[in-house]
Amino acid sequence: MKKNQIGKSDLYVSELGLGCMSLGTSESKAKTIIDHALDSGINYLDTADLYDQGQNETIVGKAIRGKRDQIVLATKVGNHLKDDGSWFWDPSKAYIKKQVKDSLSRLQTDYIDLYQLHGGTINDPIDETIEAFEELRQEGLIRYYGISSIRPNVIKEYVKKSNIVNVMMQYSMFDRRPEESMLDFLNENDISVVARGPVAKGMLSDYASEKVQGKGKDGYLEYSYDRLLSMIEQLNTLSNEKAMTELALQYVLYHPAVASAVAGASSVEQLDNNLILKEAPALTQEMYQQLKEITYPIKYDKHR
Structure with a gap:
């Protein structure tokens, strides 16, 4: 599978990453999915300390035992778990430096x-947060760091003040907010984008119509239910022999800023559906423009 460089780092990640949040809590099932991903050329695994209250990291850790050198391992921090299972936002230096050890x-x-701040607001103690990540790098506990955010004002602060190598952001044909200003801006600053949600909760998968009836019945972002169905119909007509999942993944990877599209998988079958990307012919510029005409850009109305 094609691998792309993350920013100016020496990390090279598969263009399809495995989002581990969907693995579930069965260790044997998760190991089967992760083994299949690695055998298929995926080397980028993304988890977070929040997922299943830390259990996801534990399951991933067991699954990759003996294979650590094959993997670019990413996790996230900033959501402070409480004993009752709830959490609160905590980007403090003290919490980050404690939580990384856990x-x-x-x-x-x-x-x-790749250690990523799992969110962030403009009111955070950003300088303190950056200091924590920089110290962790110096201590050898992390190799590089980034942020997981869609907020332009927060992203710009980190680009200006820190050494982030990536920004993870929600991006799909149904959520084109990053195209407004962030993709070009990050590319110009040699910072990579890792796209999460590239199939929009499955509404851009090969089961698109079925998923829209469930996940999109109350609309999605600025799209009404009827608009979602109309776009799916047009995309199906345009796709011809291409699978919807293939189109969705290729769309987000088309922009040079995007290094990897991270898609979750709760089964080997679902993973195989995403792995169609491996054999897919390149997306032409003409097809890319047609896809943009069917959907429409959504603008940020907050966090300016």
């Missing part, structure tokens, strides 16, 4: 390749 223990590794 993540390392659960993941059964000595280092994290």
